[in-house]
Amino acid sequence: MRINYKILLVIPVAVFLLSAAILINQYIQTGELLKRSIDMKGGTVVTINTAESLNIDALESQLKQKFQPIVVREVRSFKGYGTVIETSTDVKAEDILAAVKAMGIDTRDNSIETIGPSLGAAFWSQAQLAMALAFIFMGIVVFVIFRTFVPSMAVIISAFGDIFMTLAFMQLFGIELSLAGLAAILMLIGYSVDTDILLTTRMLRETEDKTSDEKIKHAMKTGLTMTLTAIGALIPLLLLGLSPVITQIANVLMIGLAFDIMNTWITNVAILRWYCERKGMK
């Protein structure tokens, strides 16, 4: 039962359009394509670590009476709970800590991070450049490796698909792009290209007398093992909730690896098959 790969291609195209819709919708509503965390736009984050979970809603409404803007959320930290209070750089972190302490909460174990708006902007432009450069250099190397246009483009398109869709779905899940998220996106370039190179090599360079279908099946077995092991290894990292940084990396990578399965084994396969058929390979 062979499914026509051209029909299967509908799935990644649909997800791509959906991702574009998410980003456009976000842009219309907020004027920004991506939600950025404090590190990328400037602001102050106060994190209070406690053994017990705090009442986030009560804390937020009480703090909002004194300070604006205030966002309070909770993260699992490795020693219990971390209550994250985000505000602008105009508000003094010490004042927030004092106010929280006045509510009878133990604030001794705290971390404060202030990023000035100019530095936040610098980080953001740095992040954009980093993503662009990493992607361009990856593309150049892919061209050097395969030296044929269509297969190289197939790798690059599916890597782009991974990153584009991951960024879009991060918006959907409310994951703000932070420096940690940037690291994850950059890692994703590596992981995504891994399976694509595997596939392309097996398709184009394998000399043994096999049909395309057999080659794809063989590559897919290997590739899926690779991706599944990666996802499997990320689960303990995510469950232990070691630190917000590692949790965010794990989250973004999981989303990205899920899309990578689709983009490698549908998008890239479809382009390669079409290429091989045109070239008269079996």
Next chain:
Amino acid sequence: MVLRKEGHEIMLKHWRILLLVIMVSASLLTIFLRPQYNGVQIAYVYADSPAKNVLQQGMIISQVNGVPIHSIEEWTSATKNISGEFKLKVNNNDYKFNLNSTGMGVEVNDVDRTNLDFGIDIKGGTRIILKPKENASSQMLDQIIGTLQTRANIYGLREIKFTPARGISGDYYVEVEASGVGREVVDTLLSKQGNFEAKIVKPVYLSGNKGVFDLGENKYDVEYFGNETVKISNLTVKMNDSFVLDNIDFEFVNVTQSNVLLFLGSAYKGNDIEMVYTDAQHSGIIPGKNYFEFYFGVLVSEKGAERFAKITSGIPSQLDLNSGDYYLKDTKILLYLDNQQVSDLRIASTLGGKAYTTPQITGSRESKDTALEEKLKLQTILRSGALPVSLETVSVGVISPTLGSGFIFSVAFAACLAAVVVMAIIFVRYRKLGVALPIALIGFSEVVIILGIAATNDWFIWGTALVLNSIIVMLAWWKKYEMDPTSWIGAMLIPLLGLLTWTIDLPVISGIIATVGMSVDSMIIIADETLSGSGEKKILFTIRDKIKRAFFIIFGSASTVIAAMTPLIFIGIGFVRGFAITTIIGVLVGILITRPAYAEIVESENLSSHKKEKKE
């Protein structure tokens, strides 16, 4: 035939595995080889601690009142109920302290057990990013960091690191990482430009509307027109105007009701300060009614002293009824730091018109400790000199130290869990323990090698490793075992990389996770290429061939990662760079050392199982 081979020849045949073993051993040695102490390590001494200025960060406390201390818990319980006099054994020396109500004021950590330098996001501390307010050049940045380093040294800040950084738009930054430094220290000590100026009030007494501007040798006629305008010699000056007389900068600041014109003359600037006194004779603290006054002397240049003499000449004396001393009338010496007045002093009448080289700087604070701290800060800034530009604090991160070593333990635990998951998946897929177990082992050895490279370098260990590696590669080549140029490169390059040292922080941990993940992927490709179609009859040639093809894929994906990460080393501030460097080094270790070793393991595993099949 194979069985009759000598042991060392079999070892040499698997020289790739031997290289891995050497690299792992060298890494373990560089990480863990260090003198071990029992006790707790001082993380921070608070300003109100009786041990301030005696004990310092990094010192190791081994005993409290004769009771040995092995852990933070023992330290906490031993110091909980202490009052009055107590003894500490620190770095094998005995110290005596007297505890007042403020408490011990010493924070401790576990003693470092490794040569790894953990970032403040793991061990706690402060990360500050300072940005020059004007355009700076890279030479200026070096100068800034030099001055900051001097200030940190004089002030007694240990474990503080200054790193220059450049944003992509060409802006320069200074990254400061320190444990146990609060924001207030940054604001008052580091980001201060430190432009010092001493100005003296110069009164000119009018009779009618005329007076004399007395600068010692030179005296100038002064005529006041009312309307806040004055003519000095042939200069017409309005209120708040600046002018230069006898090479001294003056400013016309006020006219009093008793017809005295007041000018401010600049006597000393930062570069006039030749020495800042810190000894007990020239500096100290005097308790006042409800405040503490601090003072310290500075030695100024002759030129500065001459300016002092000129400005103060011709100023009459006046008796202070409270103290019974004579002071110069209507004048004061005002000291400014970055255009903010830090102290104002009356001038003893005996100094009028004299070249005064040792003015005093004073100030007062509410408590003795804050007065001491303020004195130290001012002394520090004056001794280090001014920064070429003023700095702006653009980012401050204060991270709680509670994560500590427990965090590293948890990361290690997570890594073990991840390894179990990976092994399980691989075992389910290939049903061979000889394939699954080495993947986990090699994954760990890769982490160890990356950490070993990052650890404080040890020339001797890495040098020995380089020599051993070279011997092995040469012997293997001489014995005509199968060779490839990458292993040569790996044998030489990785020990040399070992001489690098960098801080293990969260970005680096992320980078390690990334490379180990990629490494596992590569090993799966190797295993897969070697084991695929294992039902068919195979000869040695095809296995080698398949491993070669596996390495084509592995080198391909490794080079994309290296290419993607390399530009990131050169941009940016901190985070991205640490991640990129770790990933690149990890990938290099992977393709040059660990993955070839894995291929060797899988190959011999596969060959031996083939031989069994043949025998059967």
